Amino acid sequence: AQKITQTQPGMFVQEKEAVTLDCTYDTSDPSYGLFWYKQPSSGEMIFLIYQGSYDQQNATEGRYSLNFQKARKSANLVISASQLGDSAMYFCAMRGAGSSNTGKLIFGQGTTLQVKP
Amino acid sequence: KAGVTQTPRYLIKTRGQQVTLSCSPISGHRSVSWYQQTPGQGLQFLFEYFSETQRNKGNFPGRFSGRQFSNSRSEMNVSTLELGDSALYLCASSPGQTENIQYFGAGTRLSVL
Numbered sequence: 001a002q003k004i005t006q007t008q009p010g011m012f013v014q015e016k017e018a019v020t021l022d023c024t025y026d027t028s029d030p031s032y033g034l035f036w037y038k039q040p041s042s043g044e045m046i047f048l049i050y051q052g053s054y055d056q057q058n059a060t061e062g063r064y065s066l067n068f069q070k071a072r073k074s075a076n077l078v079i080s081a082s083q084l085g086d087s088a089m090y091f092c093a094m095r096g097a098g099s100s101n102t103g104k105l106i107f108g109q110g111t112t113l114q115v116k117p
Numbered sequence: 118k119a120g121v122t123q124t125p126r127y128l129i130k131t132r133g134q135q136v137t138l139s140c141s142p143i144s145g146h147r148s149v150s151w152y153q154q155t156p157g158q159g160l161q162f163l164f165e166y167f168s169e170t171q172r173n174k175g176n177f178p179g180r181f182s183g184r185q186f187s188n189s190r191s192e193m194n195v196s197t198l199e200l201g202d203s204a205l206y207l208c209a210s211s212p213g214q215t216e217n218i219q220y221f222g223a224g225t226r227l228s229v230l
Contacts, residue, residue: 045221103165
């Protein structure tokens with residue numbers, strides 16, 4: 001069975017500092033994808049960053065980077081230079097291979113991030 | 118390019134009623150996935166449609182159903198509403214290949230009284 005675990009229910013970070021949100025996953029599929037989404041209080045899920053299981057390099061998108069450690073099955077999100085607008089819930093998600101996983105993302109329980117001025 | 122549009126944004130129903138939610142995907146996207154988000158269960162996959170066909174289904178009772186039209190717009194229906202169906206319902210669209218990124222709408226918040 002596939003599973004995503006986010007062990008930090010809530011995190012605080014000072015504005016302009018970097019923060020790491022933890023994510024570990026479990027799958028037996030050799031091919032999979034890992035995603036991070038941001039959900040502000042408005043409810044919309046905003047795509048941040050994607051890492052494929054065969055990607056050799058860690059993904060980066062602006063202030064977001066994904067620290068992918070395949071052997072440890074971890075895919076931590078690093079946000080550099082935090083801004084007040086980064087305060088939101090963050091979800092790690094996984095997409096597996098095969099027809100049983102078509103169109104389906106498995107989500108973790110989320111981490112609430114609060115950025116302090 | 119317009120994003121994923123979900124209507125209505127908010128809905129209040131009573132137990133036993135049925136409800137239909139709508140999702141218009143990003144132009145050119147042929148896959149629409151639906152998710153239910155509750156404080157207790159988190160985000161759970163309902164089903165996915167591609168080219169008017171259901172390709173995958175989550176572990177939800179038959180009261181939850183959906184369909185997709187030829188223009189890729191999708192609707193989700195919940196019949197005989199229960200209090201536990203109160204949730205944020207999110208839809209996501211993608212071009213349709215397994216490796217594609219899913220882009221979400223703002224969701225429909227359903228309250229069942």
